[in-house]
Amino acid sequence: MAMRAPSPQTADSLGARFAEVRALTEALAAPLSDADATVQSMEDASPAKWHLAHTSWFFETFILRDHVDGYALFDDDWPFLFNSYYEAEGERQTRARRGMITRPTLDEVSAYRAHVDAEIIAALPDLDEAPRALLELGLHHEQQHQELLLMDIQHLFAQNPLEPAMVKANPPATREAPGELCWVKGHEGEAEIGCDGTGFTFDCEGPRHKVYLNPHALADRLVTNGEWIAFIEDGGYEDHTHWLSEGWAWVQDNEVAAPLYWRRRDDGQWYRFGLAGARPIDLAAPVCHISYYEADAFASWTGFRLPTEAEWEVAASSLDHMTGNQLDCAGDVRTQPLGPGEGLRQMFGDVWEWTGSAYVPHPGFRAAEGAVGEYNGKFMVGQYVLKGASCTTPRGHSRASYRNFFYPHMRWQYAGLRLARDL
Amino acid sequence: MAMRAPSPQTADSLGARFAEVRALTEALAAPLSDADATVQSMEDASPAKWHLAHTSWFFETFILRDHVDGYALFDDDWPFLFNSYYEAEGERQTRARRGMITRPTLDEVSAYRAHVDAEIIAALPDLDEAPRALLELGLHHEQQHQELLLMDIQHLFAQNPLEPAMVKANPPATREAPGELCWVKGHEGEAEIGCDGTGFTFDCEGPRHKVYLNPHALADRLVTNGEWIAFIEDGGYEDHTHWLSEGWAWVQDNEVAAPLYWRRRDDGQWYRFGLAGARPIDLAAPVCHISYYEADAFASWTGFRLPTEAEWEVAASSLDHMTGNQLDCAGDVRTQPLGPGEGLRQMFGDVWEWTGSAYVPHPGFRAAEGAVGEYNGKFMVGQYVLKGASCTTPRGHSRASYRNFFYPHMRWQYAGLRLARDL
Amino acid sequence: MAMRAPSPQTADSLGARFAEVRALTEALAAPLSDADATVQSMEDASPAKWHLAHTSWFFETFILRDHVDGYALFDDDWPFLFNSYYEAEGERQTRARRGMITRPTLDEVSAYRAHVDAEIIAALPDLDEAPRALLELGLHHEQQHQELLLMDIQHLFAQNPLEPAMVKANPPATREAPGELCWVKGHEGEAEIGCDGTGFTFDCEGPRHKVYLNPHALADRLVTNGEWIAFIEDGGYEDHTHWLSEGWAWVQDNEVAAPLYWRRRDDGQWYRFGLAGARPIDLAAPVCHISYYEADAFASWTGFRLPTEAEWEVAASSLDHMTGNQLDCAGDVRTQPLGPGEGLRQMFGDVWEWTGSAYVPHPGFRAAEGAVGEYNGKFMVGQYVLKGASCTTPRGHSRASYRNFFYPHMRWQYAGLRLARDL
Amino acid sequence: MAMRAPSPQTADSLGARFAEVRALTEALAAPLSDADATVQSMEDASPAKWHLAHTSWFFETFILRDHVDGYALFDDDWPFLFNSYYEAEGERQTRARRGMITRPTLDEVSAYRAHVDAEIIAALPDLDEAPRALLELGLHHEQQHQELLLMDIQHLFAQNPLEPAMVKANPPATREAPGELCWVKGHEGEAEIGCDGTGFTFDCEGPRHKVYLNPHALADRLVTNGEWIAFIEDGGYEDHTHWLSEGWAWVQDNEVAAPLYWRRRDDGQWYRFGLAGARPIDLAAPVCHISYYEADAFASWTGFRLPTEAEWEVAASSLDHMTGNQLDCAGDVRTQPLGPGEGLRQMFGDVWEWTGSAYVPHPGFRAAEGAVGEYNGKFMVGQYVLKGASCTTPRGHSRASYRNFFYPHMRWQYAGLRLARDL
Secondary structure, three states, X not given: OOEEOOOOOOHHHHHHHHHHXXXXXXXXXXXXXXXXXXOXXXXXXXXXXXXXXXXXXXXXXXXXXXHOOOOOOOOOOHHHHHOOXXXXXXXXXXXXXXXXXXXXXXXXXXXXXXXXXXHHHHHHHHOOHHHHHHHHHHHHHHHHHHHHHHHHHHHHHHOOOOOOOOOOOOOOOOOOOOOOOOEEEOOOEEEEEOOOOOOOEEHHHOOXXXXXXXXXEEEOOOOEHHHHHHHHHOOHHHOHHHOOHHHHHXXXXXXOOOOOOEEEOOOOOEEEEEOOEEEEOOOOOEOOOOOHHHHHHHHHHHOOEOOOHHHHHHHHOOOOOOOOOOEOOOOOOOOOOOOOOOOOOOOOOOOEEXXXXXXXXXXXXXXXXXXXXXXXXXXXXXXXXXXXXXXXXXXXXXXXXXXXXXXXXXXXXXXXXXXXXXX | OOEEOOOOOOHHHHHXXXXXXXXXXXXXXXOOOOOOOOOOXXXXXXXXXXXXXXXXXXXXXXXXXXXXXXXXXXXXXXHHHHOOOOHHHOOOOOHHXXXXXXXXXXXXXXXXXXXXXXXXXXXXXXXXXXXXXXXXXXXXXXXXXXXXXXXXXXXXXXXXXXXXXXXXXXOOOXXXXXXXXXXXXXXXXXXXXXXXXXXXXXXXXXXXXXXEEOOEEXXXXXXEHHHHHHHHHOOHHHOHHHOOHHHHHHHHHHOOOOOOXXXXXXXXXXXXXXXXXXXXXXOOOEOOOXXXXXXXXXXHHHOOEOOOHHHHHHHHOOOOOOXXXXXXXXXOOOOOOOOOOOOOOOOOOXXXXXXXXXXXXXXXXXXXXXXXXXXXXXXXXXXXXXXXOOOOOEOOOOOOOOOEEEOOOOOOOOEEOOOEEEO | OOEEOOXXXXXXXXXXXXXXHHHHHHHHHOOOOOOOOOOOOOOOOOOHHXXXXXXXXXXXHHHHHHXXXXXXXXXXXXXXXXXXXXXXXXOOOOHHHHXXXXXXXXXXXXXXXXXXXXXXXXXXXXOOHHHHHHHHHHHHHHHHHHHXXXXXXXXXXXXXXXXXXXXXXXXXXXOOOOOOOOEEEOOOEEEEEOOOOOOOEEHHHOOOEEEEEOOEEEEOOOOEHHHHHHHHHOOHHHOHHHOOHHHHHHHHHHXXXXXXXXXXXXXXXXXXXXXXXXXXXXXXXXXXXXXXXHHHHHXXXXXXXXXXXXXXXXXXXXOOOOOOOOEOOOOOOOOOOOOOOOOOOOOOOOOEEEEEEEOOOOOOOOOOOOHHHHOOHHHOOOOEEEEXXXXXXXOOOOOOOOXXXXXXXXOOOXXXXXXXXXX | OOEEOOOOOOHHHHHHHHHHHHHHHHHXXXXXXXXXXXXXXXXXXXXXHHHHHHHHHHHHHHHHHHHOOOOOOOOOOHHHHHOOOOHHHOOOXXXXXXXXXXXXXXXXXXXXXXXXXXXXXXXXXXXXXXXXHHHHHHHHHHHHHHHHHHHHHHHHHHOOOOOOOOXXXXXXXXXXXXXOOOEEEOOOEEEEEOOOOOOOEEHHHOOOEEEEEOOEEEEOOOOEHHHHHHHHHOOHHHOHHHOOHHHHHHHXXXXXXXXXXXEEOOOOOEEEEEOOEEEEOOOOOEOOOOOHHHHHHHHHHHOOEOOOHHHHHHHHOOOOOXXXXXXXXXXXXXXXXXXOOOOOXXXXXOOEEEEEEEOOOOOOOOOOOOHHHHOOHHHOOOOEEEEEOOOOOEOOOOOOOOOEEEOOOOOOOOEEOOOEEEO
């Protein structure tokens, strides 16, 4: 199995969570037309319809097909369409061509969801521990796709020069820009990271193991849009000395001069395109949609650095991962200015935080057996770990040991940064 | 203007034709969902919704905006979306990204069409000669897009492994394979080609001019699917000696082993994917969806050659371009077996015929002034002329002097071949 | 055979010509170091060493191997290295990787040349008609490679920021810029083009056939560098209306703003990089190193057009192809200002002239049998015919019926243009 | 400065080492022709001539130009040619086009070397500490290029189907295949890694810092060619379950089925192409020229894993880095079978060992100031650390804290693997 220590749950409570998660996915997709839900805007993104179907395929395949006697597939041809990357599950639609599938329609995919939902609910009381654990995994899997769905649809809408809004904008926040950042000294010496076996976790979060933390401090808050504009205005994107060599080539090849979705209008004002369309940048809110290259260059410009995964995780282990600006329901999502307070804040919510740690296995890691073993381990090369959670992360999905990961050039996810320093 | 000698027509007759052409476009697109109409399957193809809107943009721009006082654009942002390639009309959505435009929706585009229709009909009685000529041009332009719409949607549906059918299949034709082809001796010596100034023609069809035809003959009919299978089975796709050097590289780079849309099933039977889904190949019907490279290789394999444009046009000049298997209404389209008869047949309809003539200007050609002058002349490089008409060509759109053109590697159009020989 | 009507020659005269042609190749390559002769600067170009060896391979393969009993290959592995594109001759070094062959060395290739020379001279008296015709073909083939060698080495040296000169520069010509161009009315009506069976010709030059020439005139001279600068200064490279659509994309993708090898120094002066290094542009000399796109755009800017192949060939048929600025010996080559005179001038020499005619077969063309049949016919797609000869063309190699051909974007050959107009 | 704690040395001893290092470079390049030394076989590789000149440019720029009064550059144009990647040193020849520089010739570059050598030796007695430290850095820099020169020239010669040998082959080793590998338990708990301030080190090797090692063991020897063949024969390259997702795509896109330079002959025997040409694989010798993807897949196939950098470095810290199969002089280089012995062996020499650790900064790392600060830090993304040394590494150049790094797909370096396991 791809997770460790599935938490024992009653069929009722599991069924209630199942219904809740599935309903949120549908609420998120509700504003989309059939066309909105079908088009693929880049190879890294998937159509919303594909997310809706793929998450259902996961339940159908690993629970209904494998653990429910007599279950017949909703449609024998659909696994080819909706398998993502599980080599063990056979041939599948090429990732880059997911957007070609205009049929089945969005309505047909909704019927598929309803069918799978009904079958799962019916089967639930009789499922034993292994399929229940897979169901749990499926729910966390679906939560990941909720975040991807929001990212991907925002990317698609951003390609449209009409700048359509998917949802109605919330009124702008009115807090003032936070003051100078403060440094919070981190733990020094031996410490433990990795999941501890209580509650659901993905296989890549474990096993729990010891690390050694050298003297360091973390910034008490995230870097803001206002600070990022200072970087831009200081020529940050034009000075090679701040940049990794690969990052500098990326900046030049792609003519990057601001975070993704930032657009400067004729009046000189910066706007950010989001799910609610193009809105003026909120200077006090955390910067978002930056690549690892940009995060590293910004840190270099300040003279500081990014946190390591272990530094971040040890610091976060005593904080409540259920707090912060995370996703609770459909609607406008955006980063929010920091509220009053002290100490490490914004550790969960607003944006995923780039760390300076590559996504490599924890000591003692072993991938799960079977198809679900392809879930994480095979991606452990070339990517960087991001910690925390973002405003597009379903609340409850993330935790201190959670390991999100992206390639250094990617920035369509809600990613920002927190500074760290050696002491 | 981009056409020569616009035929004088009453406002009533022009209005009737306008209504008829516009209605056929909508009938062709009627089976499409919003998603079907939005997705772009390759850079050369456009979404159906784009065709629907672009043809309306043409009327709105060149007639309503330019010739109707006080006309306000339906939407100021839409010209950016729906201009195709008219540099003189300013910036526009990148061709390769037409499929990103999920909004406006198909319904909104339909409303645009209705709006433009009403405005044109209202304005028609007061239009003078220049805008009437542009209206005429717009109708022929829209007929071209009718054919493109069918080609493009077929290409899109072909990307879907479920092989969806857009329309219901007609019952298969039952005629037998035609016998050996017969040679029809062509005119030898001086002749004239190019449009003669009667009726609408595109600028590239003229001026009429003299050519000299060396001794030659044309095949009385098109090459059939059955004959193409003989080429395949003789190793035609594996023997470099039949192929142009560029064609041989194309075959190998793309692993081409049959016409586009041909698929061999496990039972060894060849199927062709068309608007009505995948259907068994009709051996007696003309081969279709071949590139220039393939047409030339086949001719080389037979020891003959392709006709020149002039040979074909002189031969066709006495034939009725309104006959043959052309598009009359929405529904299944496909090539049909040859009926009984003698002499040159299938000259119009079934498939466009590749000629061995490059698409270069006729002697004395000059492009029209203004934006519509970009219609044809700027494409006169690297492409080959195809003559005749296909089963996806609206009847009445083509004629002997018509010059269709595609790059040698293209084959998503309904293109086949007729053999020719030197005498 | 790939040629028609080989001229009867004595072994002595053939041997003398063989020695002369081979010696010129070596004189042209004499200034090159082993490294100069080995590096390949782009896929379209070949290393000088490869030209030296490939031309020898041609004689070795088609004459010594095929027609001389008991001949053993100089080295069994070399045909793999030095076959160009003859599929019938088997596998070969990938074209794009010809520059990887640092060994054999230039000295070893020179030894190969000497070996082949000696064997050919020894065998010559006993060769019958077929191998003599192949020898004749081989000499013309080698002359083509003499021109390619100069083009390719110039391209290589142009990649070097030090701008090395291969040869010593001739003193600049001192003639004044020619006056306004004059129009010379061309033949109107039927005419014949194509080789007439006297003297050596390539297979693609025939057969002789009739054409019809519509009323037209040709400019009496070539377009000059000075006129080209006027085009540049009038914004010719920035105005899409002059350009073919494909040409406009080429200009923008490649940031083209002047002919190849033109460089503007800080003093505003234009320089041209040539075999003798970078030298100031001679305003009176014909413009050179332009693509078809550029030639067509310039003609469009003037309101005129390019000649057709037939117009050019008929006009040239009464002129002496041995005259003009062509290649006689090793040393500096460059276009020269027009001397005094009247009527059509510069028809042979200085630059190859782009025509508006695609390179398609003449009516009745059939490729030669066997490997040498791959010489021309298989390239008859996508390319344009150039007529005349250039200052890098060995004198005597070209003639009125000669058909040179390049893709429209290519411009490392010595190509320019002459204007034509409809009457 | 880019190094820490330069060791105090007399001018004499520094001069002697300078002469020795420079002489080895020239001995390595001695078998090369001008052409061999000029051609660039891929973007990652550089011509040998470029290595010869670039290493001299380093001394000329950072010592003679910056620290010797009145020094005039050997040639003002050459810095443009021979700067590698130092943005602070201005514009430079594009990396991918280094192979275009046929002039200066190899002889001219040799003269440049002699000139720089003489100037350095003359200046040495008067250099103060900073330029002496730069000289020390320059020697280590040149040693890196010695290894690169061998790698690059091998890659170039491997492109030649004639499989030329640069040097005479040593007779094959005759030792038998090593027995089963043994596991050597590693240190558990806190440990220190990173350079300790004694002797020359690169900036990236420090600072020394604490780490925590979880329970693990290292294999006592490297993986052999014989074991790799077992992997191949077990279908290792065809089974996705062993591979990282990115690695699996790399295998398929590049049709990888064996280490680089391995070729299977018609007799079924595996050969390896090396500096001495193609020779039969030595089953007992360590496998070489594998990518990170391959190393990881092999480890996965065995059920074990790669060592981490810290595990390897702690284990190596008590071993003598001057031992093992490393480069002492010009001639044949290759991996050698394991000799008799016990405990960790082959830690230095034969092949660089892929670790599972990404190349990220050590805690507290700060890049050097100035241009030489671009030496290491800016490459710290996307690459993996390799430890040890190879048979192409000049003896004395490497040490336990040395951090070599390559991208996961690269394998033209002498890289192999040692297995590790969790306990």
